[in-house]
Amino acid sequence: MDRTNLSQDAVALVAGRLAGAMCFLAGMMVLARLLTREQYGLYQQVWLVYNTVLPFMMMGLPGGVTYFVPQMDTWGQKAVLINTIGILGLGGVITGVGTYLFADSLAGLLGGQGLGDLLRAFVWYPMVSFPLLAVDVFLIATHRAKISAELAFLSALVQLAAVVIPVWFGYDLASVLIILTSATLAKLLLFQHLAFYGHRGTHGSWDLALLKRQLAYCIPLGLAAVLGTLALEVDKLIVAGYFSPDRFALYEVGARELPFAGIVSGSIMAVLTPEFVRLYSRHEFERVVGLWHAGTIRVAVIFFPVTAFLLVAAPDLIPLLFSDRYRESVAIFQITLLLLPLRATQYGSLLMAAGRSRLVLSGSALAMALKVALNLALIPFFGLHGAAAATVFTVYLVVLWLLMHCVRVLEVPFKRVLPWIMLARIALFSAAPAVVAYAFARVIEPGALRLGACGLTYAAAAIPFFWLNAECRDLLRALSVAMAKSIGLERSGGGR
Numbered sequence: 444m445d446r447t448n449l450s451q452d453a454v455a456l457v458a459g460r461l462a463g464a465m466c467f468l469a470g471m472m473v474l475a476r477l478l479t480r481e482q483y484g485l486y487q488q489v490w491l492v493y494n495t496v497l498p499f500m501m502m503g504l505p506g507g508v509t510y511f512v513p514q515m516d517t518w519g520q521k522a523v524l525i526n527t528i529g530i531l532g533l534g535g536v537i538t539g540v541g542t543y544l545f546a547d548s549l550a551g552l553l554g555g556q557g558l559g560d561l562l563r564a565f566v567w568y569p570m571v572s573f574p575l576l577a578v579d580v581f582l583i584a585t586h587r588a589k590i591s592a593e594l595a596f597l598s599a600l601v602q603l604a605a606v607v608i609p610v611w612f613g614y615d616l617a618s619v620l621i622i623l624t625s626a627t628l629a630k631l632l633l634f635q636h637l638a639f640y641g642h643r644g645t646h647g648s649w650d651l652a653l654l655k656r657q658l659a660y661c662i663p664l665g666l667a668a669v670l671g672t673l674a675l676e677v678d679k680l681i682v683a684g685y686f687s688p689d690r691f692a693l694y695e696v697g698a699r700e701l702p703f704a705g706i707v708s709g710s711i712m713a714v715l716t717p718e719f720v721r722l723y724s725r726h727e728f729e730r731v732v733g734l735w736h737a738g739t740i741r742v743a744v745i746f747f748p749v750t751a752f753l754l755v756a757a758p759d760l761i762p763l764l765f766s767d768r769y770r771e772s773v774a775i776f777q778i779t780l781l782l783l784p785l786r787a788t789q790y791g792s793l794l795m796a797a798g799r800s801r802l803v804l805s806g807s808a809l810a811m812a813l814k815v816a817l818n819l820a821l822i823p824f825f826g827l828h829g830a831a832a833a834t835v836f837t838v839y840l841v842v843l844w845l846l847m848h849c850v851r852v853l854e855v856p857f858k859r860v861l862p863w864i865m866l867a868r869i870a871l872f873s874a875a876p877a878v879v880a881y882a883f884a885r886v887i888e889p890g891a892l893r894l895g896a897c898g899l900t901y902a903a904a905a906i907p908f909f910w911l912n913a914e915c916r917d918l919l920r921a922l923s924v925a926m927a928k929s930i931g932l933e934r935s936g937g938g939r
Contacts, residue, residue: 462804463599468764470603475765477610481490482740486616486690486694488553489561491679492542498672500534500573503665508580526654527577535573539566553683564617571628578634590904594634601626663804670807674814674837678830681818686827692922696765697775698834701753704746704786712744712789719796728853735793740869742785744909747869750783750902755884759894771827778831782838782871786859790845794890797852808843813837876904 475483504527542549543566548559579594605626609619682694715738722731753760754777761773791803814837821829850860880901887893 445468456819464593466599466603470607472764473607475612475692475769478616478690480689480768481687482592482616484690484692484695485558485561488558488683488688488691489565489620491553491676491903492549492562493565493682495672495676495680496538496542497573498669500538500569501531501576501665502534502658503663504530505576505580508577515535523657524577524581526657527575527581529578530654531573532570535570538569538573542566542569550721550914552679556688558688561616561620564620568620568624568627571624571631575627575631575634598630601630606658660798663801666804666807670804670811674807674810677811677814678818678834681815681822682827682830685822690827693769693772694775694830696761696769697827698779698831699778700782700786701749704783708742708746708786708789711742712792716792716796719793723796731796732794732853732855732859734786740786740862743784743866743869746783746787747866747873748876748905748909750780750881751783751873752880752898753780755877755881755901756894757896759897760888760892763891763894775827775831778828778835781835785842787837787866790842790849793852794845798853799848802845802848806841806848809844810837810841813840860937872905872908875908876901879904905917 451892463520474486478486485679508523508527541564546559546562549562550556575598582594602623605623606619609622610616613624678698679691683691686694715734718734719731722728722734757773757777757780761776762770765772791806794802814833817833817836818830821833825832846857848859850857853860883900884893884897887896
């Protein structure tokens with residue numbers, strides 16, 4: 444597939460997932476206003492349990508789909524999908540049963556009264572949601588990223604309606620979770636039909652020999668995902684153990700990374716990773732580096748300005764979105780924002796494409812150990828702010844460690860592993876307008892008016908910085924063209 448089509452697929456996937464993320468954010472905003480802080484904290488603790496258990500049952504299998512499908516014929520692709528759905532479905536059953544049996548123990552550990560009843564109402568959800576994880580990556584790996592994007596948006600709309608409408612009409616949270624599970628079952632049936640429809644007429648069935656190969660590749664990835672998720676969620680687990688659900692709600696609102704952060708870089712890397720696999724297998728390291736640089740720069744030109752602007756706008760944005768009850772979340776949010784520039788790429792993508800999944804596992808283990816140590820050290824002195832700072836310190840150290848290994852895998856010097864000069868230029872062009880916006884906005888009373896004035900000032904100051912630089916101007920034009928082609932506003936320059 445040529446780079447033009449890769450760009451179109453990436454932009455389409457980003458657009459669909461971003462639309463879905465906006466639906467998710469809208470749902471969280473509505474729930475934060477309709478529920479008490481304690482109820483909101485309990486609801487988020489249910490998802491904390493789910494997200495913590497999820498990687499234990501996935502065993503890295505969705506990542507295996509991305510690795511195996513590009514190398515196989517249609518029969519093998521269908522067998523990969525059948526194997527993956529079957530194992531994930533079994534994992535969902537185990538998770539549901541375990542959640543039911545240990546609901547009260549988990550509630551006692553996290554300190555949330557009423558959490559046990561919510562977990563028992565939630566037991567069916569993993570059984571219908573886990574197999575969906577295979578379908579999405581399968582569609583991307585078989586060059587149906589636009590369909591995946593449309594499904595991501597549809598999925599978010601369904602979840603928004605299934606949660607917000609019952610809460611609006613006064614249903615209790617246990618009933619809301621049951622309604623959400625029913626809607627997810629309908630999604631599963633539809634999504635599986637669409638995935639298999641592209642391979643209709645192709646013989647394919649459960650393949651034990653193939654499954655062994657999948658597991659041999661995926662289990663290290665699965666262990667890395669377990670440690671990675673624990674490293675991602677451990678601060679919330681520790682905060683839930685230290686503080687009440689009411690205080691946990693404050694932390695959850697502030698420490699949640701922007702919903703588009705993982706979506707943009709993850710979508711681009713999801714499209715590029717199969718190409719990384721093909722190029723690396725042919726030892727075309729220079730092309731791998733070039734492709735990785737291109738993807739990283741395209742994300743950075745979005746993430747760096749957003750980081751700079753939101754650092755200034757946070758004191759008005761968080762109360763506007765979640766109400767004044769969450770004003771204490773502002774500082775936590777600003778600390779967490781410092782992670783956004785690092786999300787310009789996914790550092791494990793190259794290692795996985797090179798078959799070095801054990802290095803990803805080691806990185807996750809390092810992140811887990813550092814984060815636990817830093818959280819336990821900082822929370823007693825700095826409270827919720829200490830937990831957020833521990834996360835930021837951990838991620839920066841682990842990213843440096845991963846980059847050192849990418850240098851060895853790609854056989855390039857450290858100064859070439861990322862496009863450092865271009866990233867520094869984008870960072871400078873992002874920070875300077877933020878200083879202007881901060882100085883201007885301070886003379887206006889806090890609230891929506893100041894937020895709007897800050898946004899307009901930042902945009903007016905940023906546009907000359909980016910547009911007057913030839914490289915940034917070309918990059919913005921390339922992004923605009925790719926987006927136009929992805930939504931059919933302009934004819935594509937190449938076929939698949």
